[in-house]
Amino acid sequence: MVTPEPLPPQPAVRNAPDRPDGRAYVVRGDLDLAVDVARATGRPLLLRGDPGSGKSSFAAHVAWQNGWAYHEHVVTSRTQAPDLLWSFDHVRRLADAQAQRLKPIDAYVEPGVLWKAFAPRSARAHALRALADRRPRMHGGRRPVRTDTADLCAQSVVLIDEIDKADPELPNGLLVPLGSRRFTLSQTGLDIEPEDDARALVVITTNEQRELPEAFLRRCLVVKLEHPEPEELVEVARAHVDAYYRPFTDADLLLAWELAEVVRDLRDNAERRAQRKPSTAEFLDAFHACRKLGIRVADSDERWRTLRRMALLKQDNVA
Template sequence: MIPEPTPPQPTTRNAPDRPDGRAYVVRGDLDLAVDVALATGRPLLLRGDPGSGKSSFAAHVAWLNNWAYHEHVVTSRTQAPDLLWSFDHVLRLADAQAQRLKPIDAYVEPGVLWKAFAPRCARAHTHRARSHRLPRSRGRRPVRTDSTELCTQSVVLIDEIDKADPELPNGLLVPLGSRRFTLSQTGRDIEPEDDAKALVVITTNEQRELPEAFLRRCLVVKLEHPEPEELVEVARTHVDAYDGPFTDADLLLAQDLADLVQGLRADAERRAHRKPSTAEFLDAFHACRKMGIRVEDSDERWRTLRRMALLKQDNVA
């Protein structure tokens, strides 16, 4: 029986960011990078400007291979154990005050790396913890377990790691290298499962330099901004995936916008301003397409859209 994975869940049709991975144009060495990462077991660190497609690449790999998908968006408060497990201190304190303490495992929740490195262990733990949290009553039915087959192949996205304190990447060196870790609250050792295959994708906007020891343990790929013809292909892929069909009018619009973005980026480089990204090109394309706005128009609607979606600066002609 072919396992049923849990791919990234699609958002609604009108949502601007669809994390289902269906629409993505793979460029450069990304395909080879995935193969090397799987062959070596090393994390794949994607560098590049915000909006360059780093995060959505992970979801695309999961969708393309029909693998499970887990993601954790890093914040300034994220610590290394948060990617392995979480412990609900608030719930345990409340239970202690109410004199209804449960086994300590009941307050532990598997994190994205636990689910990827030891998926069966993570699922079993979740079922046990859930059963402990049920009210204690006579004749209580056992927790119903998930009957779907478990996908042991997965993609893990650790998004924007440069937002975190430098101690976070340092704290991940051993778990990412050995795929083993110990739960500090219980002392339980979590071991990797032999048939678990996990691609760990880590993104950075390079707002903070990452430790050398961490970089040494990663495969590093930088996503460069697409050329105009590649931007057109990005627009085509998104329309075909979600709206379709991609018409001749859409092609002309995408070409005009791609050329404009290339010029705006060159001008921003000279002025040391921020450059419009691939994501902002797509926003402008979808807005023009749905609102019937053309790039060659000189009316107020186009000038306003250009300023809001691409330039994002006040008082720009």
């Protein structure tokens, strides 16, 4: 038995503005109950809200908090329902055919996020077989690949991010797979069945740029994420500092409150003018910039006026 080659070192995320690990998240409102209800009913959890309100990072937080596996797929205008179940590498197959080294059809199929969540052992075994088919042959046979799946996590969180970016047929195409948790690979005819011990929480986000089909909404639990109040923004800032920097000082607390009040006023003003409101993510950008650069939240500070315009307003013609 040959041990799989180690994965290459993963890039550090300490300085990344949108951290994917889920450690720094403040759960608000009914989100904890929503997770319990979604798991009890087996229904997807659809999170609505403005961009930057914390919808996507909530899924990563649930996975991190519970020690569950985490899978995500960011939807684009070209995404189709099967892309969330599996993908087929047409380009590689064409190249192999032209080079007269065509592999078995399974070698070009890659499990998608829902396959990994609904049938993790099946997805892992398939991925390893495909890898073995693609590796060079040694000593007259295939190079062996480790197929032990005992260490797989049966519980997982799947994030389907920004589903409203896709064609309306995407949500309709997911009705059966999300309901039955089974599907058939069109290239091979293989039926993928849900594994008894696999429990998956499916979190779907929408920025409400496009109306979702009623049939899809009926099959989801829906939660609206509102903009946090100032005291909640302060707790968000505290969570990020505690998770990544430490310590959260009295100066940080004062800065967080000053920025939270600015954001509240800007949101009130934006609502009156029917304009875009600054998001929680933008509040964090301003907080980290002020904290690291020593910028004071004061109109007399030219750097603050510039930062306010760049990070929060993002409209040159707004005072």
